[in-house]
Amino acid sequence: MLRGLLSSVQIALGAYGVGLLIGIGGAYGKLYGGPIVRDLLEVYTTIVRAVPELVLILILYFAGTDLINRVLEALGYARIDINGLVAGIWVLAVVQGAYSTEVLRGAILSIPQGQIEAARAYGMAPMLMLRRITLPAMLPFAIPGLANLWLIATKDTALLAIVGFNELTQETRTAAGQTKAYFTFFVAAGVLYLLLTLVSNRIIARIERWSRRGMPAVSGSAR
Amino acid sequence: MKKFLATTAAAIGLFAAALGSAQAEQVKIGFSPEAYPPFWSQEASGEWSGWEVEIINAICAAEKLDCVLTPIPWDGLIPALTTKKIDAIMNSMSITDERQKEIDFSDKYYNTPTAVIGPKDQTFDATPEGLKGKILGVQVSTVHAAYAKKHFGGSASEIKEYQTQDEANQDLVAGRIDATQADSIALDAFLKSDQGKACCDLKGYVAPDLEVLGPGVGAGVRKGDTELAGKINAAIKGIRANGKYAEITKKYFDFDIYGDETQSN
Amino acid sequence: MSIPITSLAEFAARSAWLQPHRILLMAVAAALVISAALFMRWDWLPNYYGLALQGIWRTIWILVVTCVLGIMLAVPLGLAQAAGPWWLAMPANAFCTVIRGTPLLLQLWLLYYGLGSLFPQFPWIRQSELWPYLRQAWPYAVLSLTISFAAYEGEVMRGAFAGVPRGQLEAARAYGMRPFTIFRRIWLPQALHRALPTLAGETVLQLKCTPLVATITVVDIYAVASRVRQDTFIVYEPLLLLALIYLIISGVIIFLFRKMEARIPVRLG
Numbered sequence: 001m002l003r004g005l006l007s008s009v010q011i012a013l014g015a016y017g018v019g020l021l022i023g024i025g026g027a028y029g030k031l032y033g034g035p036i037v038r039d040l041l042e043v044y045t046t047i048v049r050a051v052p053e054l055v056l057i058l059i060l061y062f063a064g065t066d067l068i069n070r071v072l073e074a075l076g077y078a079r080i081d082i083n084g085l086v087a088g089i090w091v092l093a094v095v096q097g098a099y100s101t102e103v104l105r106g107a108i109l110s111i112p113q114g115q116i117e118a119a120r121a122y123g124m125a126p127m128l129m130l131r132r133i134t135l136p137a138m139l140p141f142a143i144p145g146l147a148n149l150w151l152i153a154t155k156d157t158a159l160l161a162i163v164g165f166n167e168l169t170q171e172t173r174t175a176a177g178q179t180k181a182y183f184t185f186f187v188a189a190g191v192l193y194l195l196l197t198l199v200s201n202r203i204i205a206r207i208e209r210w211s212r213r214g215m216p217a218v219s220g221s222a223r
Numbered sequence: 224m225k226k227f228l229a230t231t232a233a234a235i236g237l238f239a240a241a242l243g244s245a246q247a248e249q250v251k252i253g254f255s256p257e258a259y260p261p262f263w264s265q266e267a268s269g270e271w272s273g274w275e276v277e278i279i280n281a282i283c284a285a286e287k288l289d290c291v292l293t294p295i296p297w298d299g300l301i302p303a304l305t306t307k308k309i310d311a312i313m314n315s316m317s318i319t320d321e322r323q324k325e326i327d328f329s330d331k332y333y334n335t336p337t338a339v340i341g342p343k344d345q346t347f348d349a350t351p352e353g354l355k356g357k358i359l360g361v362q363v364s365t366v367h368a369a370y371a372k373k374h375f376g377g378s379a380s381e382i383k384e385y386q387t388q389d390e391a392n393q394d395l396v397a398g399r400i401d402a403t404q405a406d407s408i409a410l411d412a413f414l415k416s417d418q419g420k421a422c423c424d425l426k427g428y429v430a431p432d433l434e435v436l437g438p439g440v441g442a443g444v445r446k447g448d449t450e451l452a453g454k455i456n457a458a459i460k461g462i463r464a465n466g467k468y469a470e471i472t473k474k475y476f477d478f479d480i481y482g483d484e485t486q487s488n
Numbered sequence: 489m490s491i492p493i494t495s496l497a498e499f500a501a502r503s504a505w506l507q508p509h510r511i512l513l514m515a516v517a518a519a520l521v522i523s524a525a526l527f528m529r530w531d532w533l534p535n536y537y538g539l540a541l542q543g544i545w546r547t548i549w550i551l552v553v554t555c556v557l558g559i560m561l562a563v564p565l566g567l568a569q570a571a572g573p574w575w576l577a578m579p580a581n582a583f584c585t586v587i588r589g590t591p592l593l594l595q596l597w598l599l600y601y602g603l604g605s606l607f608p609q610f611p612w613i614r615q616s617e618l619w620p621y622l623r624q625a626w627p628y629a630v631l632s633l634t635i636s637f638a639a640y641e642g643e644v645m646r647g648a649f650a651g652v653p654r655g656q657l658e659a660a661r662a663y664g665m666r667p668f669t670i671f672r673r674i675w676l677p678q679a680l681h682r683a684l685p686t687l688a689g690e691t692v693l694q695l696k697c698t699p700l701v702a703t704i705t706v707v708d709i710y711a712v713a714s715r716v717r718q719d720t721f722i723v724y725e726p727l728l729l730l731a732l733i734y735l736i737i738s739g740v741i742i743f744l745f746r747k748m749e750a751r752i753p754v755r756l757g
Contacts, residue, residue, distance in 0.1 A: 003269065035509045050738035051731045052696040055710065059727045062299065066306040151588075158591035162703070163296060166256065166269075169594055174265055177258045177389040180418050182605040186598035190590045197589035298714060302723040325721040358623075364718035383625075383705045384715075390601065397604035398614055399623040422608060 001185075004171030005192050007085070008157045011167060014089035016153045019096025020146075026101030027108055028130075041101065048098035054159055060091040061163050088160045088167075092153065099149050107142035108134060139211040147204040154196055168192060250288045250451065252279055253309035255297035257387040260412045261475045262315050274475045278332060279313050281467050282442075282458040297387070298364050301325055304445055311451060312443035315406065317366040319437040326443045329455040334439030334482030337367060338407035339426045340414060345401065349427035351378040357401035358383060360391035367404045370435045375404075396422050404429065408480065439482055528725050536716050543709035544733065547698050550708065551737075554630055555691055558637030563676070565638060566645025580642065587639035593700050595636065600628045600704040629701035637694050644686050648679035681752055688745035692738045709733060 026045070029037045048056065065087055111134065119133045161170035168189055176185035254271075258264050262275040271292060283290035295303045300316070303309050304326055318328040339349035339359075347353035355378045361368040363384040371382050383400055385391040391403045392413050403410070407428065413419040444452045462468040463481070472480060568580040587595070607613055613622065621627050652675055660670045699710035707715075713726040 035507065036513065039510065039513055047731070047735065050692060050696075051734045052699045052710070054696075054699045055727060055730050055734065059724070059731065062302055062306060062723055063727075065308065069307065155591040158593045161593065163299065166294065169591060169597075170256070172594070173597070174256060174258060176601070177387070177393075178265060180393075180416075180605065182393065183598070183602040186594060186602045190586075190594055190598065193591060193594065194586060194589040197585075298718050301721050302717070305721075306723070322721075363715075385705060386703060393601055394604060397607040397623075399604060399625075418608075 001168065001171050001175060001189065001192070004166060004168035005196070007166060008154065008168040009196070011085065011088045011092060011157045011160065011165075012150070012153045014085075015092035015096050015157075016150055018089060018093035019100050019149070019153070022093060022097025023100025023104045024130075024135075026097060027104035030101065030105050031108060045098040045101055048095055049102075053095055053156055054162060056095055057091050057159055057163060060094060061087055064091065088157070088163075088165050092156055092160075095156065096149060096153055099152070100146065103142055103145035103149065104138065106145070107138035110141045111137045140208070143204070143208045143211055147200075147208070150200060150204070151197055154200070155193065158193075248289065250283070250290045250311060251293045251309040252283075252290050253293050253295045253300050253303055253312045254314040255300065255387075256294035257297070258389055259315065259409055262409065274471060275313065275315060277471045277474075278462075278468070281462050281471060282313075282332075282455060285458040285461045285467075286454045288454065297362070301443070304443060307445070310444070310448075311455070315409075315440050316443055317437040318439060318441045319366055319369070320434065321369070322443070325446070327446050327448065327452055328441035328443055329452045330459055331439030331441045331482070332459050333480045335480055336407045336428045336431075337370065337404060337436060338410050338428050339402050339404045340395070340410050340423050341402040341426045342395070342398070342422055343424050347402075347426055349404070349429045351375055353426070354379045354402060356380045358399070360385055360394055360400040360403040362386070362388045362391060362405065365405075366436050367406070370429065370432060371404050373435055374429070374432070392419070402426060408476070524728070528728075529722055530725060532716055532720050532722060532725075536712065539707075539712050539715070540709065543707060543712035544737075546706070547695075547708040547710070548737070550626070550629060550633065550698055550701065550706075551691075551695050554633040554637055555694055557630070557634040558641055558694075559687075561634065561638035562641030562645045565642030566647075566649050566679075567671075569642065569646040570649035584639045584642045587636055588643070592632065592636050592697055593703070596628070596632045596700055596704060599632045600625065603628075625701075625705045628704060629706045633694070633697060633701070636697065637690070640690060640693075641683075641687070644683050644690065645679060648683040648686075649675065651682055652678045684745065684749050684752070688742055691741050691745070695734065695737055695741065 026041050030041050033041070115133060115137055116129070119129045124132070157167050158169040160167050161173060172185050172189040176182045179185070254263065254275075256265075256271075259273075261273055263271060263273045265271055276292075279290060279292070282288075293309050295309060297314070300309075300312050300314065301322065304312055312326075316322070318331060322328070339354070341347065341357075347357065351374055354375050357379050358381045359371055359375055359379045360383045361371050363386060365388075368382075368384055371379070376382060383391075383394075385394070388403075388405050388409060391400065391405070394400050395403050396418055410425070414423060414425065442452075442455045444455070459468075468481070469479070565580045565584065568576040569584070572580070607622075613619060616622075656674055656678065657670060660674045665673070698708060702708055702711035702714065710730065713730040716726040717723065
């Protein structure tokens with residue numbers, strides 16, 4: 001089960017990281033992109049937010065890896081073997097990406113726009129501006145939403161049990177089936193997930209304090 | 224679009240085959256990661272063991288195939304095979320006409336009768352009349368599910384489909400279903416467990432129906448992959464002949480589960 | 489909205505929807521849909537038509553029942569956390585944390601298989617009057633989805649209750665309203681109104697949770713789609729149709745909530 005927990009955390013971390021990258025790109029595209037980019041991103045976020053993760057996971061898990069291999073083969077490369085971990089990460093990342101696009105878009109919008117205009121007036125290159133101004137300035141606004149997403153990511157890994165991936169829930173299921181102690185094992189897994197959440201909450205609180213350094217104290221900021 | 228994809232896939236397949244034959248190829252054997260004793264059970268270390276695992280190893284060793292066990296959920300096995308995620312299915316999958324429309328099979332490597340079990344305090348037998356008004360549990364997309372729907376669908380009050388046979392057994396113990404139909408050996412293993420001993424016993428074997436239940440269990444391979452099927456067939460013959468099959472079987476069963484010698488696919 | 493539209497061209501010019509690139513995108517989308525309809529396999533549809541309708545009905549039924557029950561639980565949960573004494577606030581808070589901290593799939597399996605594995609130890613359960621319900625799967629599905637919805641909404645309602653301006657409640661008290669009347673006439677309606685936009689999103693999230701019940705043998709639309717996949721070995725088509733069905737249901741949910749929000753008059757003093 002600890003092995004399962006480890007791979008759950010691994011997927012959650014990976015999916016969250018890749019999802020964040022998608023989110024940054026998506027938020028930028030939605031705010032500054034051309035009309036077509038904007039519309040396509042809108043379609044992406046709408047679909048992902050309306051269709052159950054379970055269905056998306058099934059579609060992406062079977063269709064996605066198949067598609068990549070077909071493209072690779074069409075280009076004359078050998079098939080790559082996409083192992084469960086990578087497939088799991090990228091499937092969840094696509095789902096996470098849609099949500100973090102929305103969170104980050106909102107966060108960027110809540111930066112005082114004068115800051116960005118000032119950076120532009122100084123002639124900063126776009127990438128430098130992203131790194132030095134936009135990202136740090138939006139962080140305090142984005143963290144509550146992103147924290148929520150992280151908690152969702154850890155719990156969404158459970159859904160990979162349906163596609164037979166050996167994460168915590170699936171390991172629990174096999175172990176429970178083996179020993180017939182269903183109740184005990186499911187409770188134990190629940191405790192593990194809960195611990196993961198509580199530990200995450202602690203870390204998030206620290207990060208939030210760090211990102212808000214130098215800002216006036218706001219009480220009850222999260223919702 | 225489909226046709227285009229199919230032709231490109233075929234062309235690429237040829238190309239890949241030409242490339243691939245040069246090197247030692249990995250054969251990915253798909254199986255569903257769930258306990259199905261005595262064919263499949265998982266050790267605490269995460270390794271899989273059981274009769275079928277040993278047979279797979281013996282077959283691969285006989286043909287010098289570099290086999291890798293790849294976990295895929297049961298209902299995703301055939302799609303995974305057709306989309307080339309895996310190269311073969313060896314997971315107690317019965318050879319049926321319905322499945323043969325999508326994939327090819329090797330010869331059978333075991334064949335056992337199908338049984339129905341139920342709680343000790345109820346007496347009925349494995350006939351449509353016996354199961355009248357009962358709730359019957361089966362594992363989804365198995366020959367047993369197909370058989371139950373065809374023969375007991377009219378008389379049983381409900382046929383419930385479970386993701387794994389183990390969960391069906393679990394619900395039989397919990398009393399949510401009155402009977403479950405599955406492979407007799409798998410059920411026998413369950414009846415011998417502490418839990419099974421306490422609750423349930425064998426109600427009987429179902430009437431044969433070759434069309435639905437098929438001639439036995441074989442290895443599934445992609446349509447047209449005669450090379451792999453041929454190798455597996457040769458290996459099955461080989462281990463039957465050299466005593467390896469009997470040696471493995473003896474560890475788990477007190478009889479030969481290969482079934483009727485003449486009835487081959 | 490109130491300006492009459494005189495011609496289609498004018499409408500197109502004014503509407504943000506019909507810009508040239510949009511028309512292009514729509515054409516691409518239409519081409520995709522048509523090619524999907526033409527080149528993919530849909531011959532299984534007639535065979536499963538009835539089953540699919542039943543599945544959709546069951547999905548919607550579970551969604552509505554669990555949302556309504558969940559909200560009814562969430563109101564006291566939120567109130568306990570926002571204004572209750574500590575011996576009410578603490579358990580309510582703990583409940584929300586535990587449920588929100590564990591995956592729903594695990595909760596569902598714990599309730600169904602976990603509790604199920606305990607039944608044989610208590611033979612009297614099978615004699616009890618509840619047994620006909622306990623042996624079916626849907627009560628567990630409804631129970632666990634309700635609990636999960638209540639926990640998430642409990643948090644939302646906590647914020648909503650806390651967000652109602654204190655002055656309103658003080659004014660009501662000054663008028664001599666009894667506490668329960670204040671709650672019913674002032675506090676709850678205002679909190680619900682505040683929570684409504686969030687609730688729309690949460691209801692869509694709840695819809696996205698419903699396919700999990702298929703893993704405990706409840707035949708919802710997701711289970712029907714997987715049955716099609718298993719019977720016919722067609723991989724993508726049922727899944728794509730399934731995604732479309734969920735898209736439509738979410739669209740309907742969002743539409744209904746918009747209507748509801750529009751019905752509540754927002755009056756500024």
